[in-house]
Amino acid sequence: MSRDLRIAVIDKNPLRAAILEDGLRAAGHMSVVHIDDTADLLERIHAIDPDVILIDLESPSRDTLEQMFKVSRSVARPIAMFVDRSDAAMIDAAIDAGVSAYIVDGLHKDRVKPILDTTISRFNAFAKLKKELETVKSQLEDRKVIDRAKALVMRAKAIPEEQAYALMRQVAMNENKKIAEVARSIITAAELLR
């Protein structure tokens, strides 16, 4: 059986790197090393001597990896970018997910493709998670603003909670705004008039 591939993950986002490492381990890849996006990248790569390098597209260090290609005399094991020219869909998927892969030259594509598939799906999963988290955060934020505004309306008009909320919702509907926007206006106005 062939030796387990050594995989280096270059990503300045430790959470995303952890999610990816987890995914690769689940797929049976035990030697995965996370490298912080640092200045001495080349030395660290030499020390790890990976078969596959996965790198976040936002990292400027991609250009450092570019010098490890065949044309360079500076490295012992030349690497190549994992681009299957026959598979434009895979390039698109990788760019969409924001990741790129480099492999030791000569390594069979079949061994690497599942790794890139896992990477792309984990990067996408992370992006989705991040988006969901942001949505939840802004919803929580809205909730807080609405509650504050509701309390202001209740006090100013001496009305119960349900009525205050109904009033705000009515204004939002009339003005074609979100209720959170109306709430923000109420808070701003209240601060002005204080």
Added chain:
Amino acid sequence: MTKRLRIGYVPLTDAALLHVAKAQNFAAARGIEMELVADSSWANIRDKLVAGYFDAAHMLAPAAIAVSLGIGHIEAPLLVPVVLGLNGNAITVSKALFEALLQEAQGDMSNPRVTAKALARIVARRRERAETPVTLGHVFPFSSHHYQLRMWLRAGHIDPDEEVRLVVVPPPFMVETLRKGQVDGFCVGAPWSALAAAAGAGAILHQGTDIVHDCPEKVLAFRAEWVLSHKEEVSALAEAVGDASRWAASPSNRSSLVTLLTSTAGKDVTAAMLERILDTPASTSGSALLSSGLRLDEDAIKADPAQALWLFAQMVAAGQTTYSDALAEAAAAVYAPALGPAIPRAAATPVIFDGPAFSPNDIPSYLAALEDGRTSA
């Protein structure tokens, strides 16, 4: 009807003409809406242009040629209708290396021949003592920064592949690597040398123009295949870059240009830095030959195939490819001035401070002369 083009760029001072074309509405006037997308690496710019994520890109001139010729790992024919400027690089060294060069220098430190010879003695001493070799950073294997370092080293008879280490260091890491002593110096585009000097991490040793006068830098590149079906958009954008060039070179627009570039540059880039980076417009300096800064004028943006050939020759000299007439022809064909603005005068020819004269019609002789210069001590 307005066409929207997505254009990738790396946030450097020499993306200036793209910012001007957009901000001064030169592109809009020609029916192009420019969506400028900043990216973090030249590898991304290349991949996203080739994959069709970008319609056009601010690209290292030698990288555009390398991709077109399939040197490296991706082959995709590109076309360059217009150049985005000349010059702008500088060689910056750590304080320690600067001091050492000062000690060794026999003559004027502003002369790259003097500093290269001083460097040769430092390189030799480090090798004798089996110390870490002198390490110099640049930005991409296919970049004029890389070739400028090699030209400087050649003047000191230093073998760039055996006696020193040339490494790619992303500009955002340069200050840190200089401070930590991971690199001893680097050749980088504006504003990064100015930023490293301002941060006290190093000293600017030579302007790029000390090494090469009118050195090709960035170009506006398109996929050749895409150009076939979008000739109008390509020409409209290239013409808008021409309009931007005339605007930028006019002394009366100098302060507006600096203001615009201050707003598009990072927060640490000051107007004073940009004043030093940008070339002084010809009408005030008297002669373009004296230019020591980033040139954005009309004579600096013509996509002259001779420039592509000069870059191809530097690639061969750097051992990145081997010379053939067919490759030279393909390299020259990447530059397509017919698609760009009509500029009647000939384009500026790059001139190396310490090299043989370049003749686009006889690259093998030029390469042989370069080689002779290296072997004769």
